[in-house]
Amino acid sequence: xxxxxxxxxxxxxxxxxxDKISVIPSNYVGSKRRLLPHIVNAIKDRQIKFDSVLDAFxxxxxxxxxxxxxxxxxxxxxxxxxxxxxxxxxxECDKIPISESELNFLCNNHPKEHGxxxxxxxxxxxxxxxxxxxxDRFKENVVALCGEKFYCGMELLSKATLASIxxxxxxxxxxxxxxxxxxxxxxxxxxxxxxxxxTRKRRDDNNEIMFGKALxxxxxxxxxxxxxxxxxxxxxxNCFLGGRYYNGQTIAKLEHRIKHIxxxxxxxCYKPVTINGFKEIITSGNCCVxxxxxxxxxxxxxxxxxxxYLDPPYGNASSDYAILYRFLEEYLYxxxxxxxxxxxxxxxxxxxxxxxxxxxxxxLSLCGDFGVWMISYNDSSYANLDVIKSTIxxxxxxxxxxxxxxxxxxxxxxxxxxxxxxxxxxxxxxxxLQRGVEYLILAR
Numbered sequence: 001x002x003x004x005x006x007x008x009x010x011x012x013x014x015x016x017x018x019d020k021i022s023v024i025p026s027n028y029v030g031s032k033r034r035l036l037p038h039i040v041n042a043i044k045d046r047q048i049k050f051d052s053v054l055d056a057f058x059x060x061x062x063x064x065x066x067x068x069x070x071x072x073x074x075x076x077x078x079x080x081x082x083x084x085x086x087x088x089x090x091x092e093c094d095k096i097p098i099s100e101s102e103l104n105f106l107c108n109n110h111p112k113e114h115g116x117x118x119x120x121x122x123x124x125x126x127x128x129x130x131x132x133x134x135x136d137r138f139k140e141n142v143v144a145l146c147g148e149k150f151y152c153g154m155e156l157l158s159k160a161t162l163a164s165i166x167x168x169x170x171x172x173x174x175x176x177x178x179x180x181x182x183x184x185x186x187x188x189x190x191x192x193x194x195x196x197x198x199t200r201k202r203r204d205d206n207n208e209i210m211f212g213k214a215l216x217x218x219x220x221x222x223x224x225x226x227x228x229x230x231x232x233x234x235x236x237x238n239c240f241l242g243g244r245y246y247n248g249q250t251i252a253k254l255e256h257r258i259k260h261i262x263x264x265x266x267x268x269c270y271k272p273v274t275i276n277g278f279k280e281i282i283t284s285g286n287c288c289v290x291x292x293x294x295x296x297x298x299x300x301x302x303x304x305x306x307x308x309y310l311d312p313p314y315g316n317a318s319s320d321y322a323i324l325y326r327f328l329e330e331y332l333y334x335x336x337x338x339x340x341x342x343x344x345x346x347x348x349x350x351x352x353x354x355x356x357x358x359x360x361x362x363x364l365s366l367c368g369d370f371g372v373w374m375i376s377y378n379d380s381s382y383a384n385l386d387v388i389k390s391t392i393x394x395x396x397x398x399x400x401x402x403x404x405x406x407x408x409x410x411x412x413x414x415x416x417x418x419x420x421x422x423x424x425x426x427x428x429x430x431x432x433l434q435r436g437v438e439y440l441i442l443a444r
Contacts, residue, residue, distance in 0.1 A: 315382030
């Protein structure tokens with residue numbers, strides 16, 4: 001009887017944490033929100049024990065949040081800085097670092113001078129003139145609130161794996177980082193040595209950490225990250241309508257977006273930017289976020305965890321996430337995506353079926369140090385399930401368990417369907433325009 005009540009209590013706790021994550025305001029293509037209970041069940045049913053996890057393509061950070069709530073040490077990585085900022089705010093922050101009054105300042109302050117990147121590039125394409133000015137002012141207000149040094153951190157985010165920066169030196173960039181990776185003692189964790197704390201501390205001439213300055217800058221950078229996260233989320237919630245993409249991007253065409261029932265003729269600058277939806281899910285935990293090309297991160301040998309979660313793009317029409325979210329990346333760096341070297345190199349690895357197999361094999365070949373792999377798979381992927389399983393076996397994992405997830409996507413109708421009688425649903429579903437059935441693959 002005690003076992004029964006213990007099991008009941010665990011189920012309630014699992015549902016509670018999944019419910020908390022599920023209400024996070026997120027309008028993200030490929031979000032695994034609906035997969036969360038199935039991930040928990042797959043791990044529990046197979047009695048998989050682990051303490052640390054790498055979420056290699058973190059995206060919306062939903063899966064990383066799940067692992068954080070489970071009490072695991074979480075490392076999250078994403079090539080897109082907009083996604084890395086999301087992960088930093090949801091995982092690394094133990095409280096919301098900006099107040100309502102500061103958010104009001106960010107939205108409503110009119111600086112005497114500000115940049116015009118959005119106005120110059122997106123007026124009447126994605127945004128009205130008022131919206132362009134609002135977004136350009138917001139960026140200037142982040143600098144006023146958080147200081148110029150926050151953008152030193154932003155610059156480093158775009159260059160390479162955070163773990164690679166030696167001695168928190170802000171002047172080392174690009175290819176030089178790769179030559180310096182081997183000098184780090186990666187056996188020490190971030191929380192004991194802070195070896196990857198590149199954008200959040202400074203050292204003096206004797207290479208000693210200046211703790212007073214470090215704490216001030218750390219708070220400023222988290223405040224800046226959350227400021228940008230707030231406006232990113234605002235754009236995603238109000239400018240992405242779902243369904244077909246406009247020029248391959250999640251930002252809807254201006255005329256269509258303004259007229260849509262979701263906006264009812266309103267500009268986004270007249271809608272409140274809010275952070276209230278995140279208050280209940282910001283908790284303490286051992287989490288560390290990277291903003292790297294995953295191949296660079298794995299080649300650096302900076303990480304080794306008990307559990308690895310892989311959710312790479314599937315090599316289909318919606319796999320180029322850099323294009324899908326290009327406005328957010330361009331907004332952060334104030335330059336065109338085509339001029340971002342790290343994006344042009346890293347984002348193309350998994351966006352097309354041609355050449356995908358070679359990239360997938362290379363990815364798995366670098367994952368041998370990770371204990372258990374969980375791979376999300378969608379049957380609209382570049383290859384069928386047998387090819388995926390064979391590739392995993394060739395990478396050294398002998399025990400492969402495929403879990404069918406009762407979720408399918410109706411892309412043309414913009415709906416998802418969950419059925420209790422999944423096999424019957426799959427049989428009957430063939431008469432509909434449905435594709436994208438999900439699987440979880442556990443490899444040990």
